Amino acid sequence: MKNFNINEDPHRRYNPLINEWVLVSPHRSKRPWQGQNETVSSDSLPEYDPTCYLCPGNVRANGEVNPAYENDFVFENDFAALKQEEIAFEENATETFFKARPERGISRVVCFSPKHNLTLPEMSVVAIENIIHTWQKEYIDLGNVDYINHVQIFENKGSVMGCSNPHPHGQIWAQSSLPTEVEKTQNNQKAYYDKHATTLLQDYLQEELKLNERIVIENDHFVALVPFWAIWPYETMIISKRHFGKITDFTEDETTDFALTLKQLTTKYDNLFETSFPYSSGIHQAPTDGELHPEWQFHMHFYPPLLRSATVKKFMVGYEMMGESQRDITPEKSAEILKNQSQSHYKHSI
């Protein structure tokens, strides 16, 4: 009988952060593709677009005029999925099948730059530091609202990721409840912390640094790696080397190193298929419920859909929806490919 070879044989890997498995089929990456091709985002956007509702000085859907902002700019989402209004509600404790609860929240948009055509990899480290400072301010401001217990900072980049405007921007959805995925992450971190008195991701990071098989970027304060249990082809996670739970715990040096990591990682992504690389990214950090949460380790996820080229993505469909997430290329191979990408952007390198 053949011995298990993780680089060749179909296998499942376990994700201890959310207690779920992923099916890995290394041999399947040679499958021919006759399916859907994505549209490549145009490289020739103007610096200012008079029809863009995020550019400085332009009018938004609700009639408000954007200021002539110079760095980043935050405003309340005009079509928010959450509302601030308090709703009277009495829970029916015996309900099994029709459990619903009103949810209060605040949803904001963060423009990363006044320039319509500038994405993270092409911004200066200082400009990215400004965005980090804005995320910190928002985490505090929103977290201080009495009914807000969780602040989700995220970015959808590229039309394939549902982004409806190429102007560089992210969002923040802050709300009363812990969203499903965050609650899973919290429960698993908590169980680990209760057992070991250390954090799951700090201990994991130490093992990854020793193995050095899935590390994409390492500097003094942060590591970007392809998690052992990654589901998206080029999924990565940024973890801080020091143990802390939230973005407001950054020292100034950590802010600079985080900005640098973001710039380098997104540059490598763009270089991979020489395209403005689509992804959804998001920060997972301690809830703002007033508890200490020593079990929480600050980290940021990148979920990019592209698989083979600028136009062929991985589809998480039938089997993945009914069964479990599935990937074709191993995380080790993806990490190696990303690690070997240049840190200077393909559009600007000479």
Place this chain on the structure above:
Amino acid sequence: MKNFNINEDPHRRYNPLINEWVLVSPHRSKRPWQGQNETVSSDSLPEYDPTCYLCPGNVRANGEVNPAYENDFVFENDFAALKQEEIAFEENATETFFKARPERGISRVVCFSPKHNLTLPEMSVVAIENIIHTWQKEYIDLGNVDYINHVQIFENKGSVMGCSNPHPHGQIWAQSSLPTEVEKTQNNQKAYYDKHATTLLQDYLQEELKLNERIVIENDHFVALVPFWAIWPYETMIISKRHFGKITDFTEDETTDFALTLKQLTTKYDNLFETSFPYSSGIHQAPTDGELHPEWQFHMHFYPPLLRSATVKKFMVGYEMMGESQRDITPEKSAEILKNQSQSHYKHSI
């Protein structure tokens, strides 16, 4: 303070099948859309395509020739995500972060019809009954393989759902382990059964029939409804009225009614936006591990991505990936819209 109105106010709903929540934002359906438009699948496919690897008589990637099949046709997937080979492996019980296990399985393709351009809604009830008989045969055949404990029957329809060939077909991935989503469903059905000695979905179905707010189709043996906790805009679930755990438990009347339900539901889907409606569908049923599984209730999920038109889909991206699934239109509204669709296909009605 305003009283909670489930038709208007942002809220979360609980899914007892997988123990997860969904965020519902009824007011958000008026959001303008400037994002990605999907390509509409062409309506003018030929009945036979000489370049299609699923048409009768054509040669597949591995050199095999398809028979001149007249109903449906099953073959082993040429680029399977799972392999049948047995792999030697010793589990390291103390491993926390790098848990991986070889996974054995068999993956098959089921062509639904020899006609390249015929999808389920346009097939006769008898032709759909044939497909159901094939699914039954496969569930038995694959389930009888000693190392196979779960048989996942599914269909990816439309290029937007990662389908690379419009020839009507589904897939079956059979494997040793219970996939993540199935395991969740099993655990929650089991806990309910242990407590009530009835099945979760039978009791739920009785409540739904009483309320009659989310029922799309009902006949003697099956109900198609939009679950209270649906995440996709027009998500539905087909549940049998009688309690049984697997497709091989169907009586002949149930086979006919299931075929009819499939035809009517997919016809309503096509009529909704007058397009060949994309979706991933899949059957959830008892594992083939030799146990009795009285907790299991046979059901089938439909996860269609379209939201507003034939070209605008719902994106499950940033917030949904980091936080939780989110929907704009209420399940009650979706059910009403689907219920009101005609049961004769828009392409053939006079």
